[in-house]
Amino acid sequence: MTTDKVKIVSTNIHTMSGDTNLFVRSLTIALVGPTAVLLAAYNKYTCALLIWFFFFFGMLEWSGIRRHIKVALLLDSERGRDDAKHEAIPKEYAAPVFSHSAIIILKAICSSLVIVAACIGVDVFLLFLTLYFLGCTLLTLCGQSDPEKGVSVERQRMDNVMAQSAPTRQVSLSSENSRSEMLLLFLREELRMVAEKGPAELFINFCLEYFGFVWITGVTYPILVYDIEGLGRPWILASLVGNFTVDIVALLVGRSMKGMTHPLCQSISPKKSIEGAVLGVLAGAFIFLWIVNFASGGGVLERGWGPFFLNFTFGLLLGVMGVVGDLLQSLLKRTARIKDSGYLMPGHGGVLDRIDGLLLVFPTMYCCMRFMNLFS
Numbered sequence: 001m002t003t004d005k006v007k008i009v010s011t012n013i014h015t016m017s018g019d020t021n022l023f024v025r026s027l028t029i030a031l032v033g034p035t036a037v038l039l040a041a042y043n044k045y046t047c048a049l050l051i052w053f054f055f056f057f058g059m060l061e062w063s064g065i066r067r068h069i070k071v072a073l074l075l076d077s078e079r080g081r082d083d084a085k086h087e088a089i090p091k092e093y094a095a096p097v098f099s100h101s102a103i104i105i106l107k108a109i110c111s112s113l114v115i116v117a118a119c120i121g122v123d124v125f126l127l128f129l130t131l132y133f134l135g136c137t138l139l140t141l142c143g144q145s146d147p148e149k150g151v152s153v154e155r156q157r158m159d160n161v162m163a164q165s166a167p168t169r170q171v172s173l174s175s176e177n178s179r180s181e182m183l184l185l186f187l188r189e190e191l192r193m194v195a196e197k198g199p200a201e202l203f204i205n206f207c208l209e210y211f212g213f214v215w216i217t218g219v220t221y222p223i224l225v226y227d228i229e230g231l232g233r234p235w236i237l238a239s240l241v242g243n244f245t246v247d248i249v250a251l252l253v254g255r256s257m258k259g260m261t262h263p264l265c266q267s268i269s270p271k272k273s274i275e276g277a278v279l280g281v282l283a284g285a286f287i288f289l290w291i292v293n294f295a296s297g298g299g300v301l302e303r304g305w306g307p308f309f310l311n312f313t314f315g316l317l318l319g320v321m322g323v324v325g326d327l328l329q330s331l332l333k334r335t336a337r338i339k340d341s342g343y344l345m346p347g348h349g350g351v352l353d354r355i356d357g358l359l360l361v362f363p364t365m366y367c368c369m370r371f372m373n374l375f376s
Contacts, residue, residue, distance in 0.1 A: 023347075061350045066212055246281055246283065325361065
């Protein structure tokens with residue numbers, strides 16, 4: 001039995017060595033990982049620049065995921081009435097199929113001002129979150145009072161896509177042409193949703209809009225704690241590197257032990273394993289503990305075992321939240337019927353596919369630090 005398991009692991013490792021996608025993924029991590037750590041460690045403003053990059057492109061990707069989720073939810077509410085429409089929509093998209101408009105880019109820029117607010121202070125940060133909520137509410141009600149405006153915007157999008165794809169439509173069904181056809185199909189369905197659903201479409205749009213903003217805002221929390229002496233920068237680096245470690249170890253364990261593992265959450269992410277998640281969380285916790293201990297001059301144990309176990313517990317908690325964040329992203333993508341959130345990061349997909357764990361890890365880190373300050 002043991003010999004069979006060794007053979008399975010050996011075969012899996014051999015398969016991994018020839019996996020082009022895994023190689024590209026590893027290369028991306030090798031380039032992006034150290035760059036992210038250096039920018040986060042250098043000073044508060046380079047850290048803010050890194051966070052702005054993640055936030056801005058994350059919001060752009062979310063604008064696509066949000067629309068896919070909205071269409072999928074409204075389609076599911078009609079299931080049984082017109083199954084032909086369900087059959088016409090693809091079971092899964094490689095990524096969100098539409099291009100970004102000037103309005104979407106402008107919204108992403110405006111929402112990224114939350115990073116400036118975080119740099120100023122916690123009070124301004126909370127004020128910005130409140131104002132964003134009020135703004136979303138007003139814009140939603142304006143959409144309710146003028147439903148024809150939403151319909152005209154969708155029609156304009158369809159006209160633009162048709163104009164771009166018309167010259168090549170008679171040539172051949174290239175990948176770009178196929179993507180245009182999928183885009184037209186999606187926009188046609190979305191146009192019908194906007195025209196027919198009314199308040200339901202607006203309400204779902206509002207909920208997804210604000211949820212996405214609050215969710216992606218999780219990446220900004222390091223700015224709020226960066227200046228805390230002796231804790232801010234070490235904890236940020238430990239959380240960042242620890243999360244990378246969780247992802248890498250979980251991936252390697254899951255791939256190398258394929259066929260012998262147990263699914264972590266079959267309905268949401270079938271490829272994730274319990275074994276990979278557990279070993280990843282443990283490895284991430286030890287990395288977190290080591291970085292925090294190193295930053296304190298190796299004096300954690302000198303102050304007793306209490307701080308040692310406390311930091312290790314925090315490391316475990318951050319590792320678990322990283323896995324939860326990964327599962328949340330998988331749930332959103334499965335609901336939206338897309339494989340990746342984008343194309344920006346080779347081997348991973350989009351920015352959200354890379355930082356999904358951090359979107360919960362950083363807020364948890366902030367809560368842990370506030371907890372320590374509260375009871376210290």
